[in-house]
Amino acid sequence: MIAVGIDVGGTSIKGATIKNDGTILHRFSMPMDKYKKPEETIGELCELVNKTLKENKYDDKVVGIGIGIPGTFNNETGVIVSCPNLPTWAGFNLKEFMENKCHLYVKMVNDADAAAIAEAKFGVGKKYNYVLMITLGTGVGGGIVINKNLYNGNLGMGAELGHMVIELDGKECGCGRKGCFEAYASATALNRETKEAMDKNPNSLLHEIVHELGGIDARVPFLAEKRGDEAAKEVVNNYVKYLSEGLLNYCNIFRPNIIVLSGGVANEGDNLLNRVRTYMKLHNYGMRKAPEVIIEQATLGYDAGKIGAAALYF
Secondary structure: OEEEEEEEOOOEEEEEEEEOOOOEEEEEEEEOOOOOOHHHHHHHHHHHHHHHHHHOOOOOOEEEEEEEEOOEEOOOOOEEEEOOOOOOOOOOEHHHHHHHHHOOOEEEEEHHHHHHHHHHHOOOOOOOOEEEEEEEOOOEEEEEEEOOEEEOOHHHOOOOHHHOEOOOOOOEOOOOOEOEOHHHHOHHHHHHHHHHHHHHOOOOHHHHHHHHHOOOOOHHHHHHHHOOOHHHHHHHHHHHHHHHHHHHHHHHHHOOOEEEEEOOHHHHOHHHHHHHHHHHHHOHHHOOOOOOOEEEEOOOHHHHHHHHHHHHHO
């Protein structure tokens, strides 16, 4: 069985033909102009998909197209509700448009959910029944997979894991509320805290690291902490505390076998994960006598979105 998996990003659209064992056969991509009308962008994408299938003689072998969207949509109608980074896409019936252009069945999925499906079926979570994936990037996304099935709530608009409030009347979140997990655990939040620490500590090594890297990113406080900087140590410790407390809440709500972390901050690897593991074990994974929750880094990298979108058919 072969399906097309597509991952829509802010700067590019990447896709692939994928076998039902998760193997990628052929890749394709195109640039993204977020100010173009969706009809134009998806029209070009459909031409690329049709060309790829024809050139590789997959025309009659593909069961459908799965497409990951960075936003919310009505999973009954295929109409996009909100794509914050693609302002012209709201109200567009992507499913209907693609099916008419490609003559294949189209299934839609949130991009973070697609990555969760991939890791649960083919990645680090494949041995477990209850998999929770959290993406620590510009925002905080996530997906919940129960017995290999994606949970996405009424009309596909559930599992917005970044918008659980962890501090009442806390820092403002991009969603308009205050105190969301995203406002404390995203790479954006970590960068904000790093900048504030730099402003308060003009002699901190944080300034030197930022100069070396050419700007602030999630690596900065971890690198400065390794060199013994106290301001960086405080930033990292606070970040680990907020991240871990949020994950403990998810443990109590979903009681997963494994939590998979992905995105820019998770690229810190065991230097971050071991601290989170220690904190969560110290706090009994949310309650006394609760079973251990494994914490791992995602393994499929930038292919996860494509593989997960295609896996909607497997």
